[in-house]
Amino acid sequence: MMTSTPSASSAPSALPTQTQQWVLASRPKGMPTAENFRLETVDLPELADGQILVSNTVATVDPYMRGRMNDVKSYIPPFQIDQPLTGGAVGTVVASKSEKFAVGDAVRHSFGWQTHAVVNADEATPVDLNLAPAHAYLGILGLTGLTAYAGLTAVGEMKEGDTVFVSGAAGAVGSAVGQIAKHLGAARVIGSAGSDEKVARLLELGFDAAFNYHDGPVADSLADAAPNGIDFYFDNVGGEHLEAAIGAMNDFGRAALCGAISQYNATERPAGPKNLVLAIGKCLTLRGFVLGHYLHLAQEFQATIAPLVVSGEIKYDVTTRHGIENMPAAFLELFSGGNTGKMVVEF
Numbered sequence: 249m250m251t252s253t254p255s256a257s258s259a260p261s262a263l264p265t266q267t268q269q270w271v272l273a274s275r276p277k278g279m280p281t282a283e284n285f286r287l288e289t290v291d292l293p294e295l296a297d298g299q300i301l302v303s304n305t306v307a308t309v310d311p312y313m314r315g316r317m318n319d320v321k322s323y324i325p326p327f328q329i330d331q332p333l334t335g336g337a338v339g340t341v342v343a344s345k346s347e348k349f350a351v352g353d354a355v356r357h358s359f360g361w362q363t364h365a366v367v368n369a370d371e372a373t374p375v376d377l378n379l380a381p382a383h384a385y386l387g388i389l390g391l392t393g394l395t396a397y398a399g400l401t402a403v404g405e406m407k408e409g410d411t412v413f414v415s416g417a418a419g420a421v422g423s424a425v426g427q428i429a430k431h432l433g434a435a436r437v438i439g440s441a442g443s444d445e446k447v448a449r450l451l452e453l454g455f456d457a458a459f460n461y462h463d464g465p466v467a468d469s470l471a472d473a474a475p476n477g478i479d480f481y482f483d484n485v486g487g488e489h490l491e492a493a494i495g496a497m498n499d500f501g502r503a504a505l506c507g508a509i510s511q512y513n514a515t516e517r518p519a520g521p522k523n524l525v526l527a528i529g530k531c532l533t534l535r536g537f538v539l540g541h542y543l544h545l546a547q548e549f550q551a552t553i554a555p556l557v558v559s560g561e562i563k564y565d566v567t568t569r570h571g572i573e574n575m576p577a578a579f580l581e582l583f584s585g586g587n588t589g590k591m592v593v594e595f
């Protein structure tokens with residue numbers, strides 16, 4: 249991992265004048281390595297009218313960031329070489345030239361991967377740390393929870409009485425999917441995850457069945473867990489999981505294609521799913537989505553699901569790593585199952 253040495257701040261004021269930030273040093277081929285990242289210390293720009301200076305306390309790492317490291321056209325622009333990486337963060341306002349925020353306010357914004365950020369006040373959202381801890385606003389009460397809700401409802405049109413299967417079930421989105429599906433009236437919820445500890449946790453969270461996908465072919469484990477088939481599949485993983493789900497789907501089954509993490513570091517185009525032809529005879533609906541098209545559901549989510557999170561009825565796990573210097577390592581852990589629930593980095 250390449251790092252540059254922070255230079256001492258010469259400013260007399262107590263306000264920070266520099267930030268430590270991660271930049272993309274080079275584009276990964278396959279699984280990223282430490283050499284693809286570089287930690288730099290740079291001067292912060294002067295605050296302009298309408299801006300705030302935020303001292304970040306916690307930042308998120310997410311699987312989608314891997315896609316942004318490739319130089320390809322996608323639903324979101326790629327990260328640029330030698331430019332800062334970005335992503336969600338929560339922090340405290342330490343200086344303000346905006347009427348919207350005062351010093352001491354807690355805000356969420358999208359300039360993570362750095363210790364301090366100058367943010368346009370219009371691009372920051374207030375968060376209430378009396379209601380929930382900062383990391384919750386990067387996960388279950390943030391885009392993660394909304395992804396789960398949107399995928400189940402508007403995208404996949406889950407119905408009461410459905411048997412629901414979710415992959416990546418012990419992760420941030422997946423664990424929310426299972427619990428929200430139950431709340432929406434699923435008859436049976438099944439999850440897959442990468443360790444026996446995660447499987448045990450899913451059962452604690454109220455999943456009716458769960459399996460470790462390392463134990464054997466996913467299709468076999470799914471057939472055992474869902475002897476009458478599945479009606480809804482929430483896909484976080486792709487590949488073998490998607491193929492198994494198509495095979496297990498009942499007529500008129502629906503799938504919300506949210507992610508395909510098993511393929512994000514692939515260096516060759518993956519084969520399959522090889523059984524897509526089954527979608528015709530079973531009249532299946534397989535619908536991909538990106539959350540950006542479903543942000544209008546945020547209010548509905550706040551009204552219906554967020555109170556269940558605050559009351560503790562819907563639970564969430566957080567895996568925390570510490571220190572800006574450990575951010576790339578925390579990001580890489582997403583691809584080896586290092587997290588249960590949301591992975592965040594505290595500064």
Ligand SMILES: NC(=O)c1ccc[n+]([C@@H]2O[C@H](COP(=O)([O-])OP(=O)(O)OC[C@H]3O[C@@H](n4cnc5c(N)ncnc54)[C@H](OP(=O)(O)O)[C@@H]3O)[C@@H](O)[C@H]2O)c1
Pocket residue numbers: 310311312392395416417418419420421422440441442443446484485505506507508509510511537538539540582583584585586587588589590591
């Ligand atoms: N469409 C959208 O708008 C949208 C929004 C948010 C997230 N997503 C997608 O949703 C999925 C979940 O995101 P998240 O933030 O909740 O991440 P996450 O599930 O908290 O973390 C990633 C998890 O994926 C699992 N994993 C890694 N490599 C795997 C592989 N080869 N095969 C099977 N599982 C693997 C690991 O758990 P195990 O130990 O179980 O392997 C890991 O903990 C990702 O695919 C992400 O890209 C999409």
